Amino acid sequence: ENMSFSDETFDSVFSSCVFCTIPNPKKGINEVYRVLKKGGKAVFIEHMKSKNFIINIGLRVLNIxxxxxxxxxxxxxxxxxxxxxxxxxxxxxNIMLSDVVRLIIAEK
Known part of the structure; x- marks a missing residue:
């Protein structure tokens, strides 16, 4: 959420199952954006809420x-x-469990 790197330091950033745990994921993703050079890519492998209501029922129970x-x-x-x-x-x-685990590639 608070990286000590200068703006536009990296050509690429990789994270795996990070944004499910940190207290403020929006702030963390904004930090990834900040330290990424223009034209750089961020690669995320993350699990998250599904677009499928039935799957989310199970996720809500497990989330407890x-x-x-x-x-x-x-x-x-x-x-x-x-x-x-x-x-x-x-x-x-989507890479696992329907759309729960996703590979996301984002370019700045």
């Missing part, structure tokens, strides 16, 4: 335990947050 034990949320809308951060191009691919 994951929040308590692991401090992680299964119901965040990480792809939406990435898109709102200002990236010029965002592509998303």
């Amino acid at each position: 335990f994951t929040k308590l034990i692991l401090g992680t949320s299964l119901l965040r809308e990480t792809e939406k947050t990435i898109r709102e951060a200002g990236f010029s191009k965002v592509t998303s691919k």
Whole structure:
């Protein structure tokens, strides 16, 4: 959420299952955007809330335990947050559990 790097430091940034746990995912994604050079790419592998209502029922039940034990949320809308951060191009691919686990590539 508060990286000590200068603006536009990196050509690429990679994260895996980070934005389900940090307290303020919007702030964290904005930091990724800030440290990424213009034209740079951010690659995210994240689990998040599904677009499927039935799957979300299961995620809501599991979330009770994951929040308590692991401090992680299964119901965040990480792809939406990435898109709102200002990236010029965002592509998303469902990689596991229907659309719960996604590979997202975002370009600044």
